[in-house]
Amino acid sequence: MKTLQEIEEIRKTKREELDLRKNQNSKTREKHILICHGTGCTSSKSPEILKRFREIIEEKKIENVRVIKTGCFGLCAKGPVVIIRPDDTFYAMVTPDDCEEIIEKHIMNGEVVERLLCKDIDGKKVQKLDELSFYKKQKRIALKNCGVIDPEEIDEYIAFDGYKALEKVLKEMTPDEVIKTISDSGLRGRGGAGFPTGKKWELTKAAVGDQKYVVCNADEGDPGAFMDRSILEGDPHSVVEAMAIAAYTIGANQGYIYVRAEYPIAVHRFQVAIDQAREYGILGKNIWGTGFDFDLDIRLGAGAFVCGEETALLESIEGKRGQPRVKPPFPAVAGLWGKPTLINNVETYANIAQIILNGSEWYSSIGTETSKGTKVFALGGNVNNIGLVEVPMGTTLREIVYDIGGGIPNGREFKAAQTGGPSGGCIPKEHLDTPIDYESLKQIGSMMGSGGLIVMDDTKCMVALAKFYLEFTVSESCGKCTPCRVGTKRMLEILTKICDGKGSKEDLDKLQKLATNIIKSSVCGLGQSAPNPVISTMKYFKDEYEEHVIQKECRAKECKAMSKIVINEEKCKGCGLCQRSCPVSAIEGEAREKRKINQDKCIKCGTCLASCPFKAIE
Amino acid sequence: MEQNKCNCNCEGVYKEILEKYDKDKSNLIKILNDVQEKAGYIPMKAQEEISKYLDIPMAEIYGVITFYSRFTLKPKGKYHIAVCLGTACYVKGSQKILDRLKERLKIEEGETTADGKFSIEATRCVGACGLAPVFTINNEVHGKATVKMLDEMLDKIEAEA
Numbered sequence: 001m002k003t004l005q006e007i008e009e010i011r012k013t014k015r016e017e018l019d020l021r022k023n024q025n026s027k028t029r030e031k032h033i034l035i036c037h038g039t040g041c042t043s044s045k046s047p048e049i050l051k052r053f054r055e056i057i058e059e060k061k062i063e064n065v066r067v068i069k070t071g072c073f074g075l076c077a078k079g080p081v082v083i084i085r086p087d088d089t090f091y092a093m094v095t096p097d098d099c100e101e102i103i104e105k106h107i108m109n110g111e112v113v114e115r116l117l118c119k120d121i122d123g124k125k126v127q128k129l130d131e132l133s134f135y136k137k138q139k140r141i142a143l144k145n146c147g148v149i150d151p152e153e154i155d156e157y158i159a160f161d162g163y164k165a166l167e168k169v170l171k172e173m174t175p176d177e178v179i180k181t182i183s184d185s186g187l188r189g190r191g192g193a194g195f196p197t198g199k200k201w202e203l204t205k206a207a208v209g210d211q212k213y214v215v216c217n218a219d220e221g222d223p224g225a226f227m228d229r230s231i232l233e234g235d236p237h238s239v240v241e242a243m244a245i246a247a248y249t250i251g252a253n254q255g256y257i258y259v260r261a262e263y264p265i266a267v268h269r270f271q272v273a274i275d276q277a278r279e280y281g282i283l284g285k286n287i288w289g290t291g292f293d294f295d296l297d298i299r300l301g302a303g304a305f306v307c308g309e310e311t312a313l314l315e316s317i318e319g320k321r322g323q324p325r326v327k328p329p330f331p332a333v334a335g336l337w338g339k340p341t342l343i344n345n346v347e348t349y350a351n352i353a354q355i356i357l358n359g360s361e362w363y364s365s366i367g368t369e370t371s372k373g374t375k376v377f378a379l380g381g382n383v384n385n386i387g388l389v390e391v392p393m394g395t396t397l398r399e400i401v402y403d404i405g406g407g408i409p410n411g412r413e414f415k416a417a418q419t420g421g422p423s424g425g426c427i428p429k430e431h432l433d434t435p436i437d438y439e440s441l442k443q444i445g446s447m448m449g450s451g452g453l454i455v456m457d458d459t460k461c462m463v464a465l466a467k468f469y470l471e472f473t474v475s476e477s478c479g480k481c482t483p484c485r486v487g488t489k490r491m492l493e494i495l496t497k498i499c500d501g502k503g504s505k506e507d508l509d510k511l512q513k514l515a516t517n518i519i520k521s522s523v524c525g526l527g528q529s530a531p532n533p534v535i536s537t538m539k540y541f542k543d544e545y546e547e548h549v550i551q552k553e554c555r556a557k558e559c560k561a562m563s564k565i566v567i568n569e570e571k572c573k574g575c576g577l578c579q580r581s582c583p584v585s586a587i588e589g590e591a592r593e594k595r596k597i598n599q600d601k602c603i604k605c606g607t608c609l610a611s612c613p614f615k616a617i618e
Numbered sequence: 619m620e621q622n623k624c625n626c627n628c629e630g631v632y633k634e635i636l637e638k639y640d641k642d643k644s645n646l647i648k649i650l651n652d653v654q655e656k657a658g659y660i661p662m663k664a665q666e667e668i669s670k671y672l673d674i675p676m677a678e679i680y681g682v683i684t685f686y687s688r689f690t691l692k693p694k695g696k697y698h699i700a701v702c703l704g705t706a707c708y709v710k711g712s713q714k715i716l717d718r719l720k721e722r723l724k725i726e727e728g729e730t731t732a733d734g735k736f737s738i739e740a741t742r743c744v745g746a747c748g749l750a751p752v753f754t755i756n757n758e759v760h761g762k763a764t765v766k767m768l769d770e771m772l773d774k775i776e777a778e779a
Contacts, residue, residue, distance in 0.1 A: 043761065380709070382710075583765055583769050
């Protein structure tokens with residue numbers, strides 16, 4: 001148990017101690033080595049780097065240096081990432097073998113290890129994090145602590161104004177004042193649909209019930225999306241704090257966070273955060289003597305995409321099959337166990353404390369007319385700087401893909417960007433200058449979605465992409481309502497037929513009709529949005545669909561049934577590299593002879609394409 | 619239901635798992651997650667124990683198990699290979715890796731080879747998008763994967779036995 005005074009004391013002393021994390025001119029003699037421990041960098045062995053640093057420091061008995069594990073820095077493509085503060089040096093793709101050199105040169109002698117610096121888009125090496133173009137156009141609110149603090153240390157969270165918003169709310173604000181602040185800020189649901197958050201809180205507060213609940217939706221199911229996971233891994237306390245504020249506002253005393261079991265690191269760190277908050281008396285009975293009770297529990301998902309739909313999520317928390325309920329009644333009126341329930345997404349919660357502390361005017365000054373604040377995107381696919389970015393609403397797609405993302409690798413052309421996952425759509429080149437906000441994206445046939453942003457180059461077939469998303473929805477449809485269960489399956493069959501080179505022009509009409517009907521008649525958001533990838537690709541890449549059904553051609557050469565891999569005899573020098581690379585021995589020919597591909601054996605995997613130094617395989 | 623027969627002495631294990639939780643029906647998914655983690659699948663015996671403990675009919679438990687893709691009724695292979703089909707990996711060609719895996723092991727997604735050595739899963743985003751395409755062997759992530767790399771790793775595993 002800690003009193004408010006004790007927490008204020010921690011805040012002061014810790015803030016001084018951690019000043020060097022945010023202040024490059026800090027006068028401290030200490031140095032902090034921050035190592036990314038998000039899922040991406042952890043997969044490329046960042047825990048070993050942490051161990052190695054600690055070993056060396058122990059061995060050499062170096063003082064005034066600390067090694068800290070943090071959440072995601074964002075630039076996953078360059079992982080594992082190590083940052084030295086206060087001088088803010090950014091080392092990319094570090095291995096355990098590099099640790100000794102970093103310690104000897106950088107920590108002991110203040111010399112930068114040039115060879116580990118990160119190359120920027122223009123090919124020049126850059127020393128400091130904020131000099132990288134990846135970070136220049138970003139504005140971090142939801143991710144403000146990610147990569148700055150140790151997510152498993154509550155004191156570090158407290159140091160950077162943590163739990164100050166909760167204190168302010170409990171001591172100075174009425175629930176109605178909180179709702180007014182959130183409403184005035186213009187914050188909208190970051191899960192995808194964009195419902196005004198203040199309105200949701202108001203509705204749940206107004207609902208009559210002896211028991212109410214707050215729920216956090218962390219069932220981040222969109223393939224290619226990892227924003228919520230990164231927040232939970234990098235700054236779990238921000239969500240704990242926001243849920244407590246929400247509970248006070250609507251009159252709840254119990255909260256649940258529903259996280260995918262596929263996110264073991266996030267689950268672990270959130271559990272640590274809950275335990276620490278309980279220990280400090282920030283969760284539990286009579287918090288800080290204000291008479292407000294609140295506690296939190298984790299519920300695990302088990303691999304069902306539909307559970308990201310709010311009513312399916314509630315069913316799942318109750319321990320049942322996650323099938324959506326018919327709305328209305330909305331969860332605000334009858335949610336968990338039939339009681340009024342407030343459900344918000346992780347990123348939405350991550351903004352709350354900032355809004356309370358800095359005021360609604362500050363927040364609403366960022367963004368566009370109808371979409372305020374920032375949005376976190378998981379930038380992936382055919383783009384140089386894969387990673388996590390947070391930009392003000394209204395930033396254009398071009399800025400994200402080229403200025404932040406560093407453009408398309410291998411000198412290829414941008415073809416489309418996909419937002420909103422299986423519920424969203426593709427944005428073609430001609431809309432690259434669309435400002436990203438809820439309305440503009442909807443207007444061009446996509447949606448904000450939870451924040452997955454996948455970039456595709458010209459080697460991607462748009463029909464095959466639509467098929468990929470339909471495969472996803474077919475396997476994830478819960479089966480409750482017919483339009484979604486059967487309709488998406490029929491759409492997939494048609495798309496498969498087209499990709500196999502057996503489609504006809506009538507099939508395109510059928511697809512369009514089916515899509516419209518499924519949207520109109522499905523029970524939940526999954527079915528209502530499942531046809532979107534097909535509709536948007538048909539709208540912007542109609543000629544590709546027509547080529548598939550009329551000329552039976554796939555210009556991206558992705559639809560295997562329509563493509564053949566052949567060796568250009570004129571270019572082949574008979575080196576045999578392709579023959580050795582082929583996993584199924586489909587390439588024939590003797591030494592120094594021109595090689596041939598046996599089409600019966602070829603599985604069209606494309607391995608040989610990459611192996612040929614003369615570009616003779618087409 | 620032959621395949622659901624449990625061969626190990628695991629009753630004690632289930633008891634241990636069950637005792638961690640209150641007899642509250644909403645704990646079902648948490649318990650199933652624990653069993654899946656511990657046993658690699660949800661054996662019949664475990665379903666019976668859970669049914670008694672939480673007072674939920676077996677049919678309902680079966681309904682929940684088959685609804686969620688994380689739960690399986692069959693044991694996974696000694697080497698469980700999961701290929702990420704998240705969009706970021708898909709765009710970078712993970713489908714080719716999955717196809718090759720299926721072709722080589724002659725099993726489909728969600729199946730285990732007859733000798734119990736390999737099982738395949740097409741998984742959703744594992745979160746290592748920066749390393750795409752990615753596959754995991756027994757939860758160890760292998761990034762920037764190619765068909766060739768997969769073949770070499772399988773060769774190595776097969777040679778070991």
